[in-house]
Amino acid sequence: MNLSKKPYKGCRDLFPPEKLRQDYLFQRMRQTAQLFHYQPYDGPLLEDIELYRAKSGEELIGEQVYDFIDRGQRHVAIRPEMTPSLARMIAQVHRELPKPIRWYSIPNLMRYERPQRGRLREHWQFNCDIFGAPAGEGELELLQLLIHLLESFGAGQEHFEIKINDRRLMENFFKQKLKINNEQTGQLYRFVDRYQKITHDQREQQLAAIQLSEEQKDLFNAFLEIKNFTELQLYFQNENELLVDIQQLMENLQSLNLAQYVEYDPFIVRGLDYYTGLVFEVFDKHPENRRALCGGGAYDNLLALFNEKPLNAVGFGLGDVTLKDFLLTHQLLDEKEIHKPPLLITFQDQIAHLYAKKICQAFRSNDQQCEFLMTPIKINKAFDYAQKKNIHFVVLIGQDEFNNAQFQIRNLEKRESSYFQLKEIKANLLEGL
Amino acid sequence: MNLSKKPYKGCRDLFPPEKLRQDYLFQRMRQTAQLFHYQPYDGPLLEDIELYRAKSGEELIGEQVYDFIDRGQRHVAIRPEMTPSLARMIAQVHRELPKPIRWYSIPNLMRYERPQRGRLREHWQFNCDIFGAPAGEGELELLQLLIHLLESFGAGQEHFEIKINDRRLMENFFKQKLKINNEQTGQLYRFVDRYQKITHDQREQQLAAIQLSEEQKDLFNAFLEIKNFTELQLYFQNENELLVDIQQLMENLQSLNLAQYVEYDPFIVRGLDYYTGLVFEVFDKHPENRRALCGGGAYDNLLALFNEKPLNAVGFGLGDVTLKDFLLTHQLLDEKEIHKPPLLITFQDQIAHLYAKKICQAFRSNDQQCEFLMTPIKINKAFDYAQKKNIHFVVLIGQDEFNNAQFQIRNLEKRESSYFQLKEIKANLLEGL
Structure with missing residues (x-):
């Protein structure tokens, strides 16, 4: 057996460094949407192809949509964008909801694209939409929201x-x-x-x-x-x-x-x-990356597809790839915020193995992120490992510590050690060290 | 035009109350994984069908997989589970990574299912896997992680x-x-x-x-x-x-x-x-919901699919639907934690419209979530709206406040008002009120 290790064309394998970064972007998107009190929603990965045919016409479907016939003879498509699903969902509930309705989503989408910089077949898109706002107010609010998001990364008018x-x-x-x-x-x-x-x-x-x-x-x-x-x-x-x-x-x-x-x-x-x-x-604004990160606008008539009266709306979509490229181009991604180092928990002697597990468990119960080294390790090797991973604090448990029912926390930057007992573990213990 | 408003069979429209809950579950999953220093990854939505054929055999593919031929004549499948993509990705990088490798993911997956309680065609699954741990250690750690996650919702051995x-x-x-x-x-x-x-x-x-x-x-x-x-x-x-x-x-x-x-x-x-x-x-353990929430175990041989040497591994998958059903059955979902009410910003007179926007902007710059009412509203109606939405604090700006360049914050529980100026807005302003 010798299968290919490569991902499907135009899709990404998001290994941890990249996925951590993507999660950081998603978290900022969610925080910003919540700051403006937009509420999250999500729709299905598959939709009836008619939904896209009605909105975008045959041409887009023929060129850009992943579609197929399912086992029940339904002609379906993998969502290439979120707005049609959004319109379908809003059509179900808009009568009962107070206006304006403010919703956001971060779906994964698939389009048939020739893969190129910033354009992949699969990407995620931050969608924000507001329905039924007074004239001009939705437009203003979404621009404010977008600017707030970009400013939150440190981007300004030079960017x-x-x-x-x-x-x-x-x-x-x-x-x-x-x-x-x-x-x-x-x-x-x-x-x-x-x-x-x-x-x-x-x-x-x-x-x-x-x-x-x-x-x-x-x-x-x-x-x-x-x-x-x-x-x-x-x-x-x-x-x-x-x-x-x-x-x-x-x-x-x-x-x-x-x-x-x-x-x-x-x-x-x-x-x-x-x-x-x-x-x-x-x-x-960067001369080498002069591309649109995000597009949007006001639309009134999408609910007509469902025989509903027009409802004024404004929305935008911001792709995760274009946003990432923008932030990387301007060095606006703070790796220290993205990779928060854990506490490294090590033991130097097999006799302390179970004791080390208990210490680790106690730290986690106090919301301290821990990486546990599962085999005995010499102190110098533990330090090397920590340094390579940008870890500042290491728990050490040698024969002495074990015999004294203690453990050592080493602050690698200050080169200082502190000693504790299991029962002294509490939230934010590292902050004072 | 009269398209159906219904979602595709076996898929969910996640309206805000439900999506808020799902995001809350996802957030707990991420926090728990990070506590144990598992790192996030993600793979493509589509994979070569051979990947599933090799792992699961023809039967599963024939019955349960969404597959189709793409425009490049590739036979592809929408991922029905994460482990094959994970194995493909680990096969690319395992040689260079220190062991154990600890990864997690929360992908959306699609399976051809007859829709029933707890079984949908589309669902999300929390996947944690550890590769190359010493014998028995990975098994123990994943059970600890699972228990920690469930305990974090308040679940115990009675549940x-x-x-x-x-x-x-x-x-x-x-x-x-x-x-x-x-x-x-x-x-x-x-x-x-x-x-x-x-x-x-x-x-x-x-x-x-x-x-x-x-x-x-x-x-x-x-x-x-x-x-x-x-x-x-x-x-x-x-x-x-x-x-x-x-x-x-x-x-x-x-x-x-x-x-x-x-x-x-x-x-x-x-x-x-x-x-x-x-x-x-x-x-x-509930007599009316006696189902498996989650399954997992140790596996050694998946890398053989890619002509790589065996690497010992342990993993589990926990579905979002089964977890939600479990938590609902035992009333372990804290709605107050899921729906954190925003500060409601209102103005009573059109003259204060722009001033109210500036106040709102200032609060958001200080990380205060705000819902902005875009049209003038009478005080009593603002209170009614706030009560219906469980909002505790309302900003009011009438003619008087506007003339004095002030605004009022009303604590609806204590029935007390405080007055501030725009420049006095700061982080956590509401905490003292």
Whole structure:
């Protein structure tokens, strides 16, 4: 027998150093969500394929979804994203719940991707959504939450920026200014979404296919020249009502000292997605990692899939891989916080084996993390082992300690020893040493 | 459009109350594993089907595994259990790691099950494994860990028991005493494993199919009569060497005051699994929920699948559904610990809206969980809402507070108010109130 030791293509074997880091990210996500009183939920790994077909269309399913027929002849898919399951669950309970409904989740998702940096077939995604908030409030709160999360790692405006746009503004521009039809609108959304990922020639080619007049092209190009919110205001100076929502958001951010993170950007449209209002993406500012960490926006109509009335919603998804890459790029992961060293419990003589077990048990009963060395070890070797693992405190039990019903705790940094009896073990005993 | 709102068969929609509870269980599992210095890992959701075929045989795959052909013509399966992925990962790194290797994981798994109480198609499982420990030490440590976890919920010997057996003992009994062949041995393992789930008639029928002589039947039935470790010692009184390992374990448990949880039981054989030494199951003692919460044991040969030398191992898997059912049955889930109420932040007048946001932001910056009410609310309604949600503290900001650049914190239990300014917000502010 000789099976492959490799993981399935595009998936990760998360060995302890990497999984510890991932758990640390998850813990921060949970803490931040709880700080804003978002409540956790989770849905099934498999869903009826119709759920994705209805929301995303055949194209996405054909290209990106893991689907198969189960033994009961049901056509199912492994969830490629969380929002459809979320919408299905909200459709069941939204009538009974006080608004706004604030939920979060950290599901594992699978997409058929060509594996590349930051894009894997399996990843986890931190999803936060708010339903039924007053106009503009959900958008603000989710941006606050995102910024709080990133700041909690020590990230600041030198590390990331949030680019925003508004689908209503884009709709107005396409329909009222460019006066193009629905098909062209869809094509232009897709074009804008991919603009910065394609070459100059590809741009020309794709734009030609959309068949805009010279006048339309000029208008469109002028619009794409808008660099920030001030220029946007200039552009729409006679139609201020279009900017009311985005202006309100910017003012709120200003008052909360968060405006430095957020800027208007006409290229943020979130592709063919289901967004209907504000859309946003978080970008890494590092020149070598200029990618979106996270995308989100406002959407109203997902409950219609379940024959329910529209319910306004805002949500975002933040991938664990892109977040990790961002934090690593900027050296914002504190390894000392991630790997908290245990107390190492050793014995030097076989006679003390059971006694050492009891000491270990007593420390654990007092919430002290312990690593127990299961065979006798010489003191110097125990110290070597501890140093290699960044462990500061070592319990030593030699013949003397055993005969005196004692044990020694060695502080390796201070090179000091203290002696205790089993019954003296208590919570936080190491703190004073 | 009218999609179904139901989850896929045998899977759960985990709405916030249930997911909060699950997260609480996961958090306890992680804390306990860390207390014993087990390190987290995770593997891919999908694996090459050969991995399961090699370990479990065609039968399990045909009946219980979600498998399909991916777009690259790979035959893959959604992981039905974690041990094969674990073995694959350990096979990659075991040579370089100091022993023992202690790992844990809490993966989501999928099995084709007929959904019933405690058995769902999707569940999570707490897996702990130790590789390369000295003889008997891994078994002891994992039992300690399991007991610590259950005790941490307040469970005691009135709630659960751990039944143990030893596959080496069973092998010896089957081969040396019954003198049956390999095929019959396999059949008898399966028979014993299912004994307590089938009727008397089914037992007779199945036993007849195994074709034991009358003498073999008598011996076998006498063996199954063994009720505890003392009776086991009597049964094997002239062959004490067979009981050395299990005796050593019992003595260790005795010294650590854990023996009250553990008893010998000849019916614990862990079916057709890959175990080679000690096997154990944790049982609920409640008369209406007498089920195994958790099973595990010692295994040596899984690395052989990858052409690696044998490495001794012990592991267990504990399902989230069975654990939850156990804790609910005995009312061991402390809802107050699971649902920690936030600080409710309200404002009574629209003029204070932005000011209330700043107060909320300041509390969150000081790690205080806050729920923010996004529209003005009358004081009595705010109190009603807080009471319904078990919230103890409410921030109130009316016209007066706003004009004085203050806010009020109301302690609903004591019916007392305190007044603060924005700049006075600090960590643990509520503790003194």
